[in-house]
Amino acid sequence: MLIAFNKPYGVLCQFTDRSEPPRPTLAGFGLPPGVYAAGRLDHDSEGLLLLTDDGGLAHRLTDPRHKQPKTYWVQVEGTPRPDQLDALRRGVELRDGRTRPALAESIEPPALWPRDPPVRFRKTVPDAWLQLVIGEGRNRQVRRMTAAVGLPTLRLVRAGIGGQRLDGLAPGEWRMCVPG
Structure with a gap:
């Protein structure tokens, strides 16, 4: 599975946050269970974030040797x-x-x-x-x-x-x- 997500400004590229107060995470957007971010965007950056449940696909998307x-x-x-x-x-x-x-x-x-x-x-x-x-x-x-x-x-x-x-x-x- 591959998901294209438009990450808003100020959202962390993870599903949990232990800081106080907690910051917005991917958990608040109704994404399917079992997916994780293939790569990341800083909390102060916006735009396309790809999520997958396939480790091999995540590697192909993020490893510089694959030149994506x-x-x-x-x-x-x-x-x-x-x-x-x-x-x-x-x-x-x-x-x-x-x-x-x-x-x-x-x-x-x-x-x-x-x-x-x-x-x-x-x-x-x-x-x-x-x-x-x-x-x-x-x-x-x-x-x-x-x-x-x-x-x-x-x-x-x-x-x-x-x-x-x-x-x-x-x-x-x-x-x-x-x-x-």
């Missing part, structure tokens, strides 16, 4: 310059090593749901949207990559993993899908 591209829409602070996009395309040096090259381009703001809480807006600081496609999944990688080139991330939405896409799922909604 992950597509992100990233709202950044500032206006991207060609040299900043080129740096993302070449790979960025981070504390844990150089990233693989990314596909990086400026895009028009995608048609998204409002975020709660809203992204901070400042009249004096422009923002822009990028589409980044990466083939690895280090901890907070997209945020660290954009920061390394001088474009701090304001909002991060995963739009796709391999052949799976959000395709109109509202935050908190899920659907069964065909692996592949």
